[in-house]
Amino acid sequence: MNSIYKSNINKKYKFKNFIEGKSNKFVKTLIFQIAENLDKKYNPLFIYGPTGVGKTHLLNAIGNKIISKNNNIKVVYVNSERFVQYMVMALKNNKIDNFKKYYRSVNVLLLDDIQFFANKKRSQEEFFHTFNSLLEDKQQIILTSDKHPKALKGLKNKLISRFECGLTMFIKPPDLKTRIKIIIRKTKKNNIILSDKTAEFIAKYIKTNVREIEGALNRIIAKSNFKKSKITINFVKNVLKDIIFKDNKLITIKKIQKTIAKYYKIKINDMISKCKIKSITIPRQIAMIVAKKLTNYSLSKIGNSFGGRDHTTVLYACKKIKKLCRENYSLEEDLNKIIKKLSS
Incomplete structure (x- = not known):
C-alpha cells in the first residue's frame, strides 16, 4: 500500500531523449511549456493516440522536468489500472480516506491510459470527485488515452464532459523521417553502425509505433551479434522477411x-x-x-x-x-x- 504514496515517475523518460518529429512536435512543445511555467492554462490536458507513440514517455518527462525545477511540487504519475488496484486495496484495508486525501492533495496528476476505467463504476466515481477537487484547487491534470474522449466506451458522460473541458490533443504514429531518427538513435545507443540507407529501409517497413521499431531492431541486432554479420539492407531483408513479405504481398x-x-x-x-x-x-x-x-x-x-x-x-x-x-x-x-x- 505504501507504493501509492510515491511520485512513481520513471527517471529514464526525459524531454532530451524524446525523439521529436512532425507527428509529435506540437504536443511535445506544449507539454514542455507546461513543465516550464505550470500556469494551468491548459487544464485538463487530454492526450490521445495509438499505443507506442510516446504518450507515457511525455507524461514522465513532464514529471521529471517539474521535479527538477522544484522538488517541493507534489507530482504523481499513475496508470489507471494501478489507480483502480490502489483504490481496491485501500477499501480492503479501511484506508480509503488516506487514498482520497493523497490523490486530492497533489499539485500535478499524470494519469495514463484512462480507457482502463471503462465499466469500473466505483473507480470512475472516485476519480470524478478527485478530478473535480483538483480542478477547483487549480492543480494541473494531464491524462492519456488510446481514444478521443467522445470515443471512449464504458465511461460516464459526466467524466467525458470533464475531460473535454480543457485541451484535447492527438499524437500520430511516427512519420518516416521520425522513424529513421528513432532507428539511428537506438542503434547508436547499442554501439551499432548503421548506414542511413539501411535505417531508411527498416523505417519503410516498420510503420506503426516505437515499440514495433524496437522489437524489429532487437531481432536485427541479436541476429547480427549471433552471426557476427554487418547490418546491411540484404541482411535486414533476411531477418525481417516476414514483415517485408506482409507489407509487399498482403x-x-x-x-x-x-x-x-x-x-x-x-x-x-x-x-x-x-x-x-x-x-x-x-x-x-x-x-x-x-x-x-x-x-x-x-x-x-x-x-x-x-x-x-x-x-x-x-x-x-x-x-x-x-x-x-x-x-x-x-x-x-x-x-x-x-x-x-x-x-x-
Missing part, C-alpha cells in the same frame, strides 16, 4: 480499396469512378492516404489505381483528409481503425 491497393469500400458500405467501383458525391469522395480520399501510408507505391501509381488519376490528386486527397481529421475526431478514428485493420 497490403495492396486493391485490398485497401476493398477494405475501405466495405467499411463505408460503398461499391469497389466507386473508388475508381468519377463520382463527386461526398459519401464517395471521402472514402476514396481515405483510401489514397492509406495507400500512401501502408505501401511503397509511388504517388503516380496510387493515383493511376484510382481511375487513372494523377499524383497531384493523391497529394490533394492526403492534404484534405489530414485537414478533416483535425476538425473531426470521428473521421480520425475511422482512419486509425482502417490502418490498424490492414496492418494486423
Whole structure:
C-alpha cells in the first residue's frame, strides 16, 4: 500500500531523449511549456493516440522536468489500472480516506491510459470527485488515452464532459523521417553502425509505433551479434522477411480499396469512378492516404489505381483528409481503425 504514496515517475523518460518529429512536435512543445511555467492554462490536458507513440514517455518527462525545477511540487504519475488496484486495496484495508486525501492533495496528476476505467463504476466515481477537487484547487491534470474522449466506451458522460473541458490533443504514429531518427538513435545507443540507407529501409517497413521499431531492431541486432554479420539492407531483408513479405504481398491497393469500400458500405467501383458525391469522395480520399501510408507505391501509381488519376490528386486527397481529421475526431478514428485493420 505504501507504493501509492510515491511520485512513481520513471527517471529514464526525459524531454532530451524524446525523439521529436512532425507527428509529435506540437504536443511535445506544449507539454514542455507546461513543465516550464505550470500556469494551468491548459487544464485538463487530454492526450490521445495509438499505443507506442510516446504518450507515457511525455507524461514522465513532464514529471521529471517539474521535479527538477522544484522538488517541493507534489507530482504523481499513475496508470489507471494501478489507480483502480490502489483504490481496491485501500477499501480492503479501511484506508480509503488516506487514498482520497493523497490523490486530492497533489499539485500535478499524470494519469495514463484512462480507457482502463471503462465499466469500473466505483473507480470512475472516485476519480470524478478527485478530478473535480483538483480542478477547483487549480492543480494541473494531464491524462492519456488510446481514444478521443467522445470515443471512449464504458465511461460516464459526466467524466467525458470533464475531460473535454480543457485541451484535447492527438499524437500520430511516427512519420518516416521520425522513424529513421528513432532507428539511428537506438542503434547508436547499442554501439551499432548503421548506414542511413539501411535505417531508411527498416523505417519503410516498420510503420506503426516505437515499440514495433524496437522489437524489429532487437531481432536485427541479436541476429547480427549471433552471426557476427554487418547490418546491411540484404541482411535486414533476411531477418525481417516476414514483415517485408506482409507489407509487399498482403497490403495492396486493391485490398485497401476493398477494405475501405466495405467499411463505408460503398461499391469497389466507386473508388475508381468519377463520382463527386461526398459519401464517395471521402472514402476514396481515405483510401489514397492509406495507400500512401501502408505501401511503397509511388504517388503516380496510387493515383493511376484510382481511375487513372494523377499524383497531384493523391497529394490533394492526403492534404484534405489530414485537414478533416483535425476538425473531426470521428473521421480520425475511422482512419486509425482502417490502418490498424490492414496492418494486423
